[in-house]
Amino acid sequence: MDGKMKVDPELTTESSWRSGGGDEFFFGNDKETSILGEFGWNFPAESNYGFGDSDQIDSNLGGDSISNYAKVSAPQITITEQTAVEEKVEASVSSSSSEDLPEKSTASGGPSAKPPAETASKARKKGQKRIRLPRFAFVTKSEVDHLEDGYRWRKYGQKAVKNSPFPRSYYRCTNSKCTVKKRVERSSDDPSVVITTYEGQHCHLSVAYPRGGLISHDQAVFASRLTHSIHHPAGFQYSQETSLHVARSQHVPAAAGEIGESDEVKVPISSRTQLDQGLLGDIVPSGMRNV
């Protein structure tokens, strides 16, 4: 669709970011970075991360492995986490039926046969409000909208975003049992910046591209690491030179009773320097290194 925006050589994701409507702030000390840990996000000390530091990432893809992965024009990724008060996710599966309950689909009354539509769709809202799962937003400088992350996604919707010329796409993990969803949109401020928001946690190992071999071994390993050792909500990929900061609009303890809507953590990967400084090292679980 709108895949060809001009790539701005230098964007300040940090300053342009605006979502969840919060003020954000970046920080790099242990305390703050630990936030990521709270949600299972951790990053290896090596900038090469799962791919680069891997044994033979390029052995089969050549130096292009990364570019194939995602044409990240610049090493900059931001992770935004948005937690919400899950009102009794008495089953992020059943309650959030809208996520992927096959049965409801038929009853929810399609646009064509719009019956009372009071069935499934209604039941959902009736019982409990929309359930918000933890969300993580990656702000990535990329030419492509859809970044490979080791999982298979099926697009289920697209909407025009207010105040933005770029549409937002909605994807759902193709795994029938997985309720993870993600939104992909471009920053209205910086067309070259792609904002990918993951919601939920994969209940399966990534990789598994059914039709086989679309992702490299390293990607698989990487994704596996994430899913495995840290229970992160979704996979994602890095460019070879990445580092990160951690920021969040208002990571207030639940006690504040205010985090309800959006408590988010942003982790802009801006320069390798920070990596070298050990910023990441602090939040990298040992398990990360050996999967």
Place this chain on the structure above:
DNA sequence: CGTATTTGACCGGCGC
């Protein structure tokens, strides 16, 4: 032919 994407309508929450 099976699967993925497109696209307009529908639904619900929220602000005014």
Place this chain on the structure above:
DNA sequence: GCGCCGGTCAAATACG
């Protein structure tokens, strides 16, 4: 109470 807007559904369509 109303309108706006984000999010989702599902039929139609495209694609391999």
